[in-house]
Amino acid sequence: MHSPADWPILGISVIGSILLVEVARRLLRRASRKWDPARHLLEHCTWPAFLTAAVVAFNLVFGPGMFGDTPGERALARTVQQVLGLVTIAAVTWLIVQATYALTDVVLERLVRVEGERNRRARRIMTQIALVRRIAAAAIIVIAIGAMLFSFPQVRALGAGLLASAGIAGAIVGIAAQPTLGNVVAGLQLAFSDAIRIDDVVVVEKEWGRIEELTLTYVVLRLWDERRLVLPVSYFTQNPFENWTRHGSRVLAVVYLRVDWSVPVPKLRDALYEFLQTNALWDQKDWTLQVTDVHENGLVELRALMSAADSPSAWDLKCDVREFLVNYIRENYPDSLPRFRVETPESRLGVGNASGNSLGNNAGNSVVRDAGE
Structure with missing residues (x-):
């Protein structure tokens, strides 16, 4: 049986554990100026660490005798212990999940900075890490919920009956969850087959945008006008789509013009080259101006092609070139306008x-x- 003096000891233990976490937090804050993992641990794990420290200290000092020896007090003590056990499992799970996210954020932050030819491989690793840590977090949470349930004696008593009917229940759950499981499998397939990655430029349903978020069940596409298109993961395994950055971020921009037969193509080609040399969006690699078709209405089709480092630059370069060619023909060769x-x-x-x-x-x-x- 514990004496009333045990309650102050319990309070001192809890406060002491919280102070220890606060000291560790201040040390990490100082270290975060030079050590990136410390900064991410502070962002993710501060409150889970406070809660875990307090609950663990309470569990170490708390005893059933602190409430007395009467049947009602002993029942109250058992209830408190049961609640403490559940809170402890929840706090430790929260801390583990947040620590996992903090450590993986260190890697993801470094991968975001990778540019040039290594950017494609970096985005592939980012996509895989994002999905794997989601799976790990889900598995940890499921294990924690199972541990909480089995802390109740009534649930443990039902374990044998549940195991006996697991085959039938598993079949029913499998049929009911078939679409969800299909999306999960499709998400893993996309992540590890390198079909799409975070920040890839894709064209889906005639909409152009970037992959903003890739989860186990859905994909968020950020469109060029800042709208968000949310699609199930299975869409990308069952339907065709365009990926402009699968093997690299470099993109060719194309501009079409339809003009009169009298247009001086060589002079227009020289003017285009001079313009591209002064445009910072051109990557100084590919360009051409060709007559690609003659339409039934008598207009000649010109195609200007030029390369850019990525799709946003290619779009802006395409608009710049189109505007330049229109102004150049109108000002210098008005007789070559479409007729x-x-x-x-x-x-x-x-x-x-x-x-x-x-x-x-x-x-x-x-x-x-x-x-x-």
Whole structure:
């Protein structure tokens, strides 16, 4: 039987454990200036550590006799012990999960800084670490919940019956959870097959964006206009999609123009090259300007192609080049703007007039109209 003096001892023990955690927190704060793991441990583990220290100290000092020896007091003591056990399991689980996130954040923070050719491999590792730590956290929580349940004698007594019916229950749960389990398997497949990674540029459902979050059940795509498109993981294993950065972040930008036949392509090509040399978005590697098609409406199609370091730069470069070419043609070769030529009966009569009285000014004797008319 404990004396009333045990209660002050209990309080001193709890306060002392909290003070020890506070001392450790201050030491970590000083070390965080030069040691990255210390900073992440402070961010994630401060409150879980306080709670765990207090609960563990309470468990070490607390005894059932502190409430007395009457049946009612002993029952109250058992209830308190039961609650303390549950809180201890919860606190330790919280601390372990947060410590896991803190240590993995150190690696993820370093991988974010990787640029250049190693960026693709870094993003692949980031995706795998993010998924693996989610699985680890889920497993730890499930084990903790199981430990909490089996701390009750009634639950342990039901264990044999539950094990006997585990086969039927497992089949029912498996059928009910088939979509969820399929998504989990698909998430692991995407992470370790390198199909998509965090920060990959993809085109899904005609929407362009970056992979912002990849979990075991869904993928969050941050679109170019800051909207978020949330898709189940299984979508990426069952439907085709474009990944612009699977083997590298470098992207080719393409601009199409449809102009009149009179456009001076060599001069336009030289002007484009001079413009690209002054544009910081061009990576100084690939470029070309070609006549790629002649349309049925009589317009000539030009394709300007240039490379950029990544997809956002390629988009901006494409807009810059399109604006430059439009202004350049309008200011220097206005006759090359898009036009449609229409042959009329009068023009055909003029061509066949032997006296030379033609209705047209050119050999083609056609009526020329601007494409905008």
